[in-house]
Amino acid sequence: MSESHERNPGTPLERGWFEDVQINRSAAERRTALIASGRTVKKKHQAAWLLRAIQCIDLTTLSGDDTPGRVRRLCNKARQPVRQDILDALGVGDIGLTTGAVCVYPTMVPHAVKALEGSGIPVASVATGFPAGLTPLPQRLAEIRYAVEQGAAEIDIVITREHVLLGNWQALYDEIRAMRETCGEAHMKAILATGELGTLTNVYRASMVAMQAGADFIKTSTGKEPENATLPVSLTMVRALRDYRDLTGHNIGFKPAGGLRTAKDAMNWLALMKEELGGPWMEPHLFRIGASSLLADIERQLEHNVTGRYASAEHHALS
Numbered sequence: 292m293s294e295s296h297e298r299n300p301g302t303p304l305e306r307g308w309f310e311d312v313q314i315n316r317s318a319a320e321r322r323t324a325l326i327a328s329g330r331t332v333k334k335k336h337q338a339a340w341l342l343r344a345i346q347c348i349d350l351t352t353l354s355g356d357d358t359p360g361r362v363r364r365l366c367n368k369a370r371q372p373v374r375q376d377i378l379d380a381l382g383v384g385d386i387g388l389t390t391g392a393v394c395v396y397p398t399m400v401p402h403a404v405k406a407l408e409g410s411g412i413p414v415a416s417v418a419t420g421f422p423a424g425l426t427p428l429p430q431r432l433a434e435i436r437y438a439v440e441q442g443a444a445e446i447d448i449v450i451t452r453e454h455v456l457l458g459n460w461q462a463l464y465d466e467i468r469a470m471r472e473t474c475g476e477a478h479m480k481a482i483l484a485t486g487e488l489g490t491l492t493n494v495y496r497a498s499m500v501a502m503q504a505g506a507d508f509i510k511t512s513t514g515k516e517p518e519n520a521t522l523p524v525s526l527t528m529v530r531a532l533r534d535y536r537d538l539t540g541h542n543i544g545f546k547p548a549g550g551l552r553t554a555k556d557a558m559n560w561l562a563l564m565k566e567e568l569g570g571p572w573m574e575p576h577l578f579r580i581g582a583s584s585l586l587a588d589i590e591r592q593l594e595h596n597v598t599g600r601y602a603s604a605e606h607h608a609l610s
């Protein structure tokens with residue numbers, strides 16, 4: 292994220308901006324079904340969209356068995372996300388294509404920072420008791436401080452779902468505000484864990500509170516909930532983001548995460564951003580896709596684009 296983009300300063304807690312809002316799930320489903328079926332981007336345009344998707348990927352490993360070696364391999368992939376011969380054939384061999392960021396657990400941050408030195412690719416760290424967020428607040432804030440000290444430029448925090456489920460908006464606002472202050476210069480993405488919030492109305496309200504508390508991005512999921520990023524949830528968050536922009540003039544980023552695995556998924560989410568918000572939300576300073584395995588399918592699709600053939604999946608085994 293370039294520093295020239297103005298950050299969200301947040302607002303006081305404004306209940307009037309969300310308490311009366313109700314989201315109709317079937318209307319959201321109808322709208323997103325149209326997005327998923329209505330747009331066919333072919334050939335050259337498809338390749339351009341997929342290259343753009345790569346630039347927006349937060350290439351992620353968040354596993355209990357992560358090691359410095361795995362993180363280094365992931366960072367190499369972030370530096371060179373697509374084989375050079377495929378990029379050359381697409382005529383983009385010299386653009387310095389990289390992913391948007393690499394996203395890891397806090398203790399993996401120093402390894403990622405070292406492996407990405409000189410690349411300009413930021414390291415994002417999850418923090419605040421990811422994925423459940425059920426540790427005491429001082430420890431959650433200390434985890435943010437640790438990740439920032441280790442060199443993380445972006446922090447993906449998780450919210451306390453209980454505050455949303457009980458409608459305790461002040462508590463939610465206060466905790467996110469404290470996290471944002473602790474992040475300092477690091478950009479903060481607020482993970483709402485939408486699969487655990489019950490209703491789309493709750494998703495809208497939590498989105499609005501997170502933005503009022505100063506989130507730079509709102510993010511759907513940890514990748515660990517039973518339901519992760521879906522198009523109806525994403526539409527709901529994107530509409531909240533649009534309302535926040537209309538009310539404050541501030542542009543907030545959006546990050547769907549969890550379960551996005553195919554090139555078609557990437558195209559659907561880019562189409563959602565384009566149709567609901569316009570071009571700037573197809574760029575990495577306002578759009579990221581959190582994904583551990585999406586890149587492999589995009590690379591496969593790009594290879595098909597230039598050769599007319601699909602390579603078998605193991606040829607693009609990593610991410």
Ligand SMILES: O=C[C@H](O)COP(=O)(O)O
Pocket residue numbers: 351353394512513514515548549550551581582583584585
């Ligand atoms: O934020 C990123 C997610 O944890 C990745 O989820 P995924 O493994 O389903 O792609």
